[in-house]
Amino acid sequence: MLRLLLLLLSTWTGSAMVRVALMRVPSIRSQLRTQGLLEDFLKDHRPDMFNRRYAQCFPPGTPSLRLRRSSEKIYNFMDAQYYGEISVGTPPQNFSVIFDTGSADLWVPSSYCVSQACAFHRRFKAFESKTFHHDGRSFGIHYGSGHLLGVMGRDTVKIGDMTILNQQFGESVYEPGSAFVTAKFDGVLGLAYQSLAEILGNPVFDNMLAQKIVDQPVFSFYLSRRTRTSNPQGELLLGGIDEAMYNGSINWLPVSAKRYWQVEMDSVVVQGGSSFCPIGCHAIIDTGTSLIGGPTRDVLRLQQLIGATPTNNGEFVIDCTRLSSLPRITFILGGKEYTLTSEQYVRKEPFGISDLCFSGFQAFDIISPEGPMWILGDVFLTEYYSIFDRGLDRIGLAQARHPIE
Incomplete structure (x- = not known):
């Protein structure tokens, strides 16, 4: 030994x-x-x-x-x-x-x-x-x-x-x-x-x-929530993992294709029973994209389920007064559930003296050898500490530790 x-x-x-x-x-x-x-x-x-x-x-x-x-x-x-x-x-x-x-x-x-x-x-x-x-x-x-x-x-x-x-x-x-x-x-x-x-x-x-200038062949991301008082607002750690940035254990997912940071996803479930990619699909973990993307047919149906209506700009708006009644959306990866509430998947933007609420989901279509693809961007990664392990070609996800708002 x-x-x-x-x-x-x-x-x-x-x-x-x-x-x-x-x-x-x-x-x-x-x-x-x-x-x-x-x-x-x-x-x-x-x-x-x-x-x-x-x-x-x-x-x-x-x-x-x-x-x-x-x-x-x-x-x-x-x-x-x-x-x-x-x-x-x-x-x-x-x-x-x-x-x-x-x-x-x-x-x-x-x-x-x-x-x-x-x-x-x-x-x-x-x-x-x-x-x-x-x-x-x-x-x-x-x-x-x-x-x-x-x-x-x-x-x-x-x-x-x-x-x-x-x-x-x-x-x-x-x-x-x-x-x-x-x-x-x-x-x-x-x-x-x-x-x-x-x-x-x-x-x-x-x-x-x-050039062997990092401790481990790993980097990890912490992204803050919407509050401007968050400190840090976000952090990239090159060469390791910061245990202070997450709660609970890390769920490790093998990379399924070495292009993007791509993993297999079991399914996407809407509270109340509706589900997408029920026989499995693939997801790209992407810090350079703010939204969550998925196949057009699935995302348009998802927008209907959360009461989002389209605008001329291609965005989907939601009545801010209805957030508490909207369903939870759960992404199942490696057998573990990653659930987002409406407060987490809806983007609030100040507009005049009030707020505008936008859906955090966007439709796109990728025809790939692996089948339908989803993109888990910052709307998802804000809630989950993400670890990218090049040594073992895997991604780790854990519940991000945010200050009480």
Whole structure:
């Protein structure tokens, strides 16, 4: 046993864990609505829901949705709310990024960017970095609002006290639409598997593993509830698990496909008996998506069951006075029930002197070899501490420990 323990220790010599504070801000969609710009924005850009984000789920032979080597990585950026800080280059240049388990690439705006959006964000100045290496290749990412274009490079990336050397990343030189002007984040740092990467080379966490700078091949997320007084508002822990952030035991789920963080789901049950995917389906655990998504037929029926009615903007509104009477929704994963109350799956947004209530569910259709797919985004992950284990290719979920509101 002693020899086995020494062998295990010798195979992993990581030296640190790092906490990344995550900030929660009003979503881009909410900001556009407050400014009276949402309806015009959606008319102009006509987003195509989640199809482009999950293009790689489609079977071979499906017409490509890509621009060169690119597919959309964060379709739902209009609802993205949680972001944290990193730095790129020597001396370090700071950027705020969405830490996204639904993509695998790192990109930040370039000093050469010609878009209006870049004028409102921090831009990477390659000529000021002593450790920058130009790559020469271009990349493109397709969003509902248009194409994001850029060039690739390598440089030193710092996350907290951790330093990742020769990290491949993208510098965006063109960012589309007014949504990026409104966005509080500068770029995106993907945490999915390498097979999902569009920028050639190792994703950030893969390089952290290769350079053995984390204690364990694990990272975990805590996302706060709606209250602005939550401290922390959210946290990403690279290299470990924080037992103070959850209650009870961890339920471990094996990854069913090493692209996204994808697991098998037993079923989705609505209080009172209605159920979806009764013979099982698959779910993607996605910190880069705010909502919970599912097949159109199922989600439209689900919207009816919770009394949600459609708007011209493709959203579903709910009478805020009826929340206490709405059913609970339960996701069964690995034989364990994960239940959301109406207070948890309904998004409240201030509007004038009152609140608007929106359904936290959104319809999309993914045709994949594994069958129907659901996306468990921040509406779900706010309630459950999530652990992503690359060493054993599994996801852990536990009841998040929130302060009493």
